[in-house]
Amino acid sequence: MAATMKDIAKKTGLGLATISSYLNGGNVREKNRIKIEAAIEELHFEVNEVARGLKTNRTKTIGVILPELNIAFCTQIITEVEDLLRNQGYATIICDCRSNEKREEEAVEFLLHRRVDGLIIMPSGKHGSYLKKFISAGKPVVLIDRELEEIECDCVLVDNESAVKDAVEKLILAGHTRIGIIIGPSDIYTAKRRYTGYCMAMEQAGLAVEERLIVRGDYTIEGGAAAMKKLVNKNPDMTAVFVSNCEMTMGAIIEINELGIKIPEQLSFVGFDNLEFAKANIPKLSIVTQPTKEIAGQVFELLLERLEGTDKQKKSQTVKLKTGFIEGKSVNVSGRKEWSSIY
Amino acid sequence: MAATMKDIAKKTGLGLATISSYLNGGNVREKNRIKIEAAIEELHFEVNEVARGLKTNRTKTIGVILPELNIAFCTQIITEVEDLLRNQGYATIICDCRSNEKREEEAVEFLLHRRVDGLIIMPSGKHGSYLKKFISAGKPVVLIDRELEEIECDCVLVDNESAVKDAVEKLILAGHTRIGIIIGPSDIYTAKRRYTGYCMAMEQAGLAVEERLIVRGDYTIEGGAAAMKKLVNKNPDMTAVFVSNCEMTMGAIIEINELGIKIPEQLSFVGFDNLEFAKANIPKLSIVTQPTKEIAGQVFELLLERLEGTDKQKKSQTVKLKTGFIEGKSVNVSGRKEWSSIY
DNA sequence: TTGAAAGCGCTAACAA
DNA sequence: TTGTTAGCGCTTTCAA
Numbered sequence: 001m002a003a004t005m006k007d008i009a010k011k012t013g014l015g016l017a018t019i020s021s022y023l024n025g026g027n028v029r030e031k032n033r034i035k036i037e038a039a040i041e042e043l044h045f046e047v048n049e050v051a052r053g054l055k056t057n058r059t060k061t062i063g064v065i066l067p068e069l070n071i072a073f074c075t076q077i078i079t080e081v082e083d084l085l086r087n088q089g090y091a092t093i094i095c096d097c098r099s100n101e102k103r104e105e106e107a108v109e110f111l112l113h114r115r116v117d118g119l120i121i122m123p124s125g126k127h128g129s130y131l132k133k134f135i136s137a138g139k140p141v142v143l144i145d146r147e148l149e150e151i152e153c154d155c156v157l158v159d160n161e162s163a164v165k166d167a168v169e170k171l172i173l174a175g176h177t178r179i180g181i182i183i184g185p186s187d188i189y190t191a192k193r194r195y196t197g198y199c200m201a202m203e204q205a206g207l208a209v210e211e212r213l214i215v216r217g218d219y220t221i222e223g224g225a226a227a228m229k230k231l232v233n234k235n236p237d238m239t240a241v242f243v244s245n246c247e248m249t250m251g252a253i254i255e256i257n258e259l260g261i262k263i264p265e266q267l268s269f270v271g272f273d274n275l276e277f278a279k280a281n282i283p284k285l286s287i288v289t290q291p292t293k294e295i296a297g298q299v300f301e302l303l304l305e306r307l308e309g310t311d312k313q314k315k316s317q318t319v320k321l322k323t324g325f326i327e328g329k330s331v332n333v334s335g336r337k338e339w340s341s342i343y
Numbered sequence: 344m345a346a347t348m349k350d351i352a353k354k355t356g357l358g359l360a361t362i363s364s365y366l367n368g369g370n371v372r373e374k375n376r377i378k379i380e381a382a383i384e385e386l387h388f389e390v391n392e393v394a395r396g397l398k399t400n401r402t403k404t405i406g407v408i409l410p411e412l413n414i415a416f417c418t419q420i421i422t423e424v425e426d427l428l429r430n431q432g433y434a435t436i437i438c439d440c441r442s443n444e445k446r447e448e449e450a451v452e453f454l455l456h457r458r459v460d461g462l463i464i465m466p467s468g469k470h471g472s473y474l475k476k477f478i479s480a481g482k483p484v485v486l487i488d489r490e491l492e493e494i495e496c497d498c499v500l501v502d503n504e505s506a507v508k509d510a511v512e513k514l515i516l517a518g519h520t521r522i523g524i525i526i527g528p529s530d531i532y533t534a535k536r537r538y539t540g541y542c543m544a545m546e547q548a549g550l551a552v553e554e555r556l557i558v559r560g561d562y563t564i565e566g567g568a569a570a571m572k573k574l575v576n577k578n579p580d581m582t583a584v585f586v587s588n589c590e591m592t593m594g595a596i597i598e599i600n601e602l603g604i605k606i607p608e609q610l611s612f613v614g615f616d617n618l619e620f621a622k623a624n625i626p627k628l629s630i631v632t633q634p635t636k637e638i639a640g641q642v643f644e645l646l647l648e649r650l651e652g653t654d655k656q657k658k659s660q661t662v663k664l665k666t667g668f669i670e671g672k673s674v675n676v677s678g679r680k681e682w683s684s685i686y
Numbered sequence: 687t688t689g690a691a692a693g694c695g696c697t698a699a700c701a702a
Numbered sequence: 703t704t705g706t707t708a709g710c711g712c713t714t715t716c717a718a
Contacts, residue, residue, distance in 0.1 A: 002480065004711055015689035020713060029687065044476075049456045050396045051711035054694050059393055061436075069422040072413075079412040079439045086450075091436045091457055093404075095429065096422045107429075113392045114434055133387075137345065221619055254623045276564055280597045282625060347695055358705035363697060372703065394695035397710050 003043035011039040023047060053115070061091045062303065063111035065104060065121040069096040073246055073273060073290060074122065077144065080296030081120065088304065090117070101125035108134060118303050123148060126187050140306030142299050146189035147318065154302040155318040156295050160190050163288050163323035164197030167270050168242055170286070170325075172205045174333050176240040176268060180213045182227040182252060183244045188219070194244045213238065217248045224251025225258075232259060240268035240331070249274050253281060264332035275326065283329035291321050346386035354382040366390060396458070404434045405646065406454035408447060408464040412439040416589055416616060416633060417465065420487065423639030424463065431647065433460070442562075444468035451477060461646050466491060469530050483649030485642050489532035490661065497645040498661040499638050503533050506631050506666035507540030510613050511585055513629070513668075515548045517676050519583040519611060523556045525570040525595060526587045531562070537587045556581065560591045567594025568601075575602060583611035583674070592617050596624060607675035618669065626672035634664050 005019045012019075012035045022028045022036050039045070053059040062085055066074045082092045093116060095107035101124050108130050111119065118140040121131070128148040134141055141153040171179050181198045184191030195214075202209045215231045217223035224247060231241060232255075243249045249271030256263060263269045263283060271278060271287045278285035298319045305314070348362045355362075355378045365371045365379050382388070396402040405428055409417045425435045436459060438450035444467050451473050454462065461483040464474070471491040477484055484496040514522050524541045527534030538557075545552050558574045560566035567590060574584060575598075586592045592614030599606060606612045606626060614621060614630045621628035641662045648657070 005713095006711075009689095016712085017690080017714080018688055021688080024713085027687065032687085046452075046456050048397075048458060048711055050393060050402060050458050051694090052713075053393045054391075054397050054696085054710090055712045055714085057694075069418050069425070070415075075412050075418055082412070082437065082439055083441075086438065086453065091453070093434045094425065094437050096425055098426075109389075110429065110434070113389050115391060115393050250619055250623050257623070257625050276593055277620065277623070280593050280600070280620070281623070282600050349695075352705095359696085360698080360706080361704055364704080367697085370703065375704085391695055394710090395697075397712085398695080398697045400710075 002048070003045040004048070005045075007043055008036060008039045008045055011043065012036055057115075058117055059115050060089050061093060061114065061116045063107075063114070063116040063119045063121075064092050064094045065107045065111070065119065065123075066094065066096055067099040067104075067122055067124045069094065071247065073145075073292060076292035077296045077299070080293055081300055084296065084300040085303075092120075097124055099124045105130045112137075118142070118307055120144065120299055120303065122146065126189075140303055142303050144295065144299060152316050154306070154316050156298045156302065156321070157318065158290055158295070158321045158323050160193035160323075161197040161200065164194045164242065164244060165201045166197075167286075167288050167325065168198050168201035169205070171240045171242065171268060171270060171331065172201060172207070174240075174268065174331055177207055178213065178235065178238045178240070179207075180215070180231045180235055180238045180241040181244065182215050182217050182224060182231065182241065182248050184219045184248075185216060191216075191219075191244070198242065198244075217245075217251070219245050219247055221247045221251040221254070224248025225255040226251075228252040228255035229259070232261070238267070240270075242270045244272055246271075246273040248272075249285070249287070250277055253277075253285070263330050268332045269330040271330075278326065278328055281328075281330075285330045286328040287326050289324040289326055291324065294321055345391070346388040347391070348388075350386055351379060351382045351388055354386065355379055400458075401460055402458050403432050404436060404457065404459045406450075406457070406459040406462045406464075407435050407437045408450045408454070408462065408466075409437065409439055410442040410447075410465055410467045412437065414590065416488075416635060419635035420639045420642070423636055424643055427639065427643040428646075435463075440467055442467045448473045455480075461485070461650055463487065463642055463646065465489065469532075483646055485646050487638065487642060495659050497649070497659050499641045499645065499664070500661065501633055501638070501664050501666050503536035503666075504540040504543065507537045507585065507587065508544045509540075510629075510631050510668065511541050511544035512548070514583045514585065514611060514613060514674065515544060515550070517583075517611065517674055520550055521556065521578065521581045521583070522550075523558070523574045523578055523581045523584040524587065525558050525560050525567060525574065525584065525591050527562045527591075528559060534559075534562075534587065541585065541587075560588075560594070562588050562590055564590045564594040564597070567591025568598040569594075571595040571598035572602070575604070581610070583613075585613045587615055589614075589616040591615070592628070592630070593620055596620075596628070606673050611675045612673040614673075621669065621671055624671075624673075628673045629671040630669050632667040632669055634667065637664055 005016055008019050009016050014032060018028060064078060068074060085092055097103040097107055104124050119134055120142050122144040123146055128151045131141055131151050143153060143155040147155055183195050199209050212234045215227040217227035243252045261267050271285050273290045275289060278287045348359055351362050352359050357375060407421060411417060428435055440446040440450055447467050462477055463485050465487040466489055471494045474484055474494050486496060486498040488500060490498055526538050542552050555577045558570040560570035586595045604610050614628050616633045618632060621630045
């Protein structure tokens with residue numbers, strides 16, 4: 001059985017309050033400090049955070065709810081947030097919901113029972129009604145990568161419209177006019193914004209947004225491959241394509257290879273957020289990148305401010321970060337060449 | 344403030360023990376059950392797992408210590424284990440140690456304070472002395488992917504020797520004799536075993552294990568690229584290469600592309616455990632695969648048995664799983680062609 | 687600065 | 703089956 005504060009008190013002949021004070025950085029007489037330290041050493045005493053949590057009503061634990069732990073975007077952010085939090089003494093309980101809304105709701109419930117002090121969530125569903133219980137308990141919630149209409153809380157996003165708009169503009173500048181896009185499910189926040197970005201770029205360039213050039217995937221590798229296939233079948237005259245998420249970028253490339261289409265000679269390509277893969281591919285892919293480390297830093301800061309900051313009534317904020325762009329060799333700069341003419 | 348059992352007791356006029364019994368699946372008179380359920384509903388009561396944990400001395404929480412959360416092998420296992428554990432009511436606290444032994448030790452300490460019921464760890468360091476505290480507290484520890492000499496606990500591994508031996512044999516059967524290998528750091532368990540597998544295959548085929556054909560990387564993408572460069576520089580006559588982990592496989596491919604070497608015409612290639620990437624590459628890569636889902640299942644079962652099983656004194660076991668192999672197009676079947684003759 | 691004592695929300699032993 | 707009660711290990715008044 002592990003030693004308790006009581007044991008330390010007995011050993012040193014001091015009271016519990018003194019031990020507690022010592023453990024929490026209070027003032028203790030020098031000679032008592034020495035006695036306490038000796039006793040702690042001797043008895044291998046370790047604070048019981050569970051008991052402390054019960055008493056203080058703060059578990060120093062943060063719940064993290066993710067759609068998929070397997071998605072690089074998620075792990076990159078979480079690995080960083082976890083590190084920052086642990087440095088502050090917070091543990092993170094991660095729940096992977098397999099992009100399933102019901103599981104997400106269960107996870108919230110699960111974490112509520114555990115009395116986590118706060119929640120970081122990248123929601124799968126469109127409404128977040130089950131988060132209300134959390135918020136009304138006065139516990140901070142930080143949303144990553146999506147906004148939720150009914151929920152009033154802090155939020156860290158990237159500027160999805162601009163990201164896609166800029167990327168598509170690069171294709172337009174390279175002379176492309178028939179630019180396909182593989183976008184995500186219509187009910188997902190990021191997919192909507194990215195789609196908007198595409199439309200903005202096309203319209204500003206005086207190009208029509210044609211239905212046939214738009215195919216939806218489900219943000220998975222397989223979905224990206226299937227969408228690419230559809231896109232190619234429907235558009236023999238397409239000269240460029242933009243893929244709007246990391247997994248689908250990979251899937252699209254697999255399919256392009258399968259079909260024997262040459263990048264960039266037959267098709268110019270811009271992908272999303274899969275840096276290592278983009279570098280490893282032949283040719284290197286041009287991609288939009290997301291500032292995962294910065295996102296993590298912002299999430300951490302917003303959360304910590306709510307957890308330990310002074311101004312508890314602070315209005316909730318939304319932080320919007322800029323994306324990056326890595327130039328590869330997957331965009332044909334002339335771009336005038338018709339795919340069908342090579343085909 | 345959240346409702347407590349006391350509130351339910353007051354509301355229903357019942358005693359605490361009755362409520363507790365109800366909550367823990369004990370027998371309660373039908374009409375009391377109804378009263379309790381009504382009260383729970385009305386007061387939005389939720390069990391406080393923290394208090395329960397303090398009382399029962401079981402937190403229903405498992406600590407997970409990983410070298411890198413960003414490594415696909417780790418996330419694939421963890422996402423699965425987390426799911427299985429949560430279904431049993433266990434939360435998982437994940438600690439990413441950035442492959443740093445000191446951080447790993449800190450994580451053990453951190454989790455000890457949190458009174459986790461058990462530990463799943465993929466150790467970075469070679470000795471695990473800091474795990475002893477855990478084990479002597481009577482808490483189960485399950486090791487993934489490595490054995491630790493001084494530590495007596497359950498362990499789930501893959502058969503690294505055979506995995507590599509079989510892969511290298513395929514290269515030998517294809518006619519290759521000068522086969523390079525990129526292996527991991529000499530102090531890492533898996534690297535040692537994989538190296539042994541390479542040596543076994545070569546020796547059994549009557550081929551000399553030449554120092555110049557062996558380069559060490561650090562299990563990272565960059566390390567894989569650097570190692571590949573060295574290997575090529577030192578061995579203009581090498582016709583095939585085996586890369587012994589997932590990240591280095593990617594790095595090696597990046598470097599091979601950089602150098603303009605053609606797979607499989609100039610160099611046959613077998614990589615490790617990066618299925619999606621292997622499929623996306625041109626040509627598709629032949630790779631050794633690891634049964635991550637099975638590993639996760641075994642880890643879960645071993646842990647649960649210790650946690651809730653009857654035979655507490657059960658001797659610790661080591662489970663060794665078989666790896667797979669996916670045939671790609673990256674091995675030149677003739678193999679007799681000398682690289683230098685094309686070069 | 688220190689000690690005594692109450693109590694966080696729950697479980698479990700015992701009694702009824 | 704149910705109620706009473708002690709106590710898990712800690713923090714936090716309040717007094718000294």
